[in-house]
Amino acid sequence: MSSNARTRVTLLGSTGSIGTQGLQVVSAHPERFTVAAISGGSNHRLLAQQAAHYTPPLVAAATGTVEELTGAIAAAAREAGTTDYVPEVLVGPDAATEVAGRPSDVVLNGITGAIGLRPTLAALGSGARLALANKESLIIGGPIVREAAAPGQIVPVDSEHSAIAQALRSGRREEVRKLVVTASGGPFRGMSRAELREVTPEAALVHPNFAMGRVITTNSATLVNKGLELIEAHLLFDVPMDRIEAVVHPQQIIHSMVEFHDGAVVAQLGLPTMLAPIALGLSWPDRLADVETPVDWTQAADWRFEPLNHEAFPAVRLAQQVGEAGGTHPAVYNAANEVAVDAFHDGACGFLDIVGTISEVVSRHDDANFDAHTVEGVLAADEWARAEAAAVLAG
Structure with a gap:
């Protein structure tokens, strides 16, 4: 060109x-x-x-x-x-x-x-x-x-991974200590596991910051989406899973951060929209002019960070284990989730059953039966997980 x-x-x-x-x-x-x-x-x-x-x-x-x-x-x-x-x-x-x-x-x-x-x-x-x-x-x-x-x-193009890619420009790969992926916490942030039992499909589709499709919005409510993003960060940036963590940041102004070995942390900030990461994906490594409205520094604002409640939202810890296991385990995690999300919206299971189903299917998975280095092997694992998830949900 x-x-x-x-x-x-x-x-x-x-x-x-x-x-x-x-x-x-x-x-x-x-x-x-x-x-x-x-x-x-x-x-x-x-x-x-x-x-x-x-x-x-x-x-x-x-x-x-x-x-x-x-x-x-x-x-x-x-x-x-x-x-x-x-x-x-x-x-x-x-x-x-x-x-x-x-x-x-x-x-x-x-x-x-x-x-x-x-x-x-x-x-x-x-x-x-x-x-x-x-x-x-x-x-x-x-x-x-x-x-x-x-x-x-x-x-x-995911806003979190775009943020990490931008922050990584600030140092050499060998200087990276940790990747920190931010999470809004979803619509049920602060709720206990007991309270989550009563969550309805309609409530799960009300994301606090973004308008998205049914699957990804539900994934944000269960925090499965954040678990998937940790695995994605591991694969994109070749950083071990134990050096990637999630932190709840409800305002979603800071999209993600990179911690370097000298203790410095570089963060990428912007309004909680997708226009900037999409534009950067199309024009990389250049930046296009006037894509998004920048943060208004003349207005007072409080940006909060909270630790993730793994008891109420076990999807992230499960994803970390899946990412460590590698092979076709991530494919199984993803496929079981897609089946469980559909079942939840069809009224066939409760909100907590989504991650419960994923966990059960992952525990039954034998990676030795599938070849993670061929499309056929990966899709076979995906098909197996969907059938297994349906069986788990059927009881």
């Missing part, structure tokens, strides 16, 4: 929270970016509207038919006045993987869940920089993803 060429961006999960904000960044910097491809799920109407607005040459969806999506794009193009726009259209469960492997400079993987693994590997195989918001693909496919990635090819 020449110095004057615009960066070609592919967005996977373009109709979700990360994808729509990624397009917002692209819109704000048309001189810097062009959209090479977008891929979404079942929301054909929004996907078609995005396609008509950004006119990428390739559009894909996980569900429906080519005819349905083509028709939706044609209708959206007529509304937008871009009737001469006729992209290549792909539909099906492998469409996102196909899109991720096509020529692009940056692939933003904003897909939620384990289904993001193959697209992540396809993006890495294409040579594009991977702006990774789909933490599950790294967590379940850790050894495979790390082997597939060239040095510096993955740029984290």
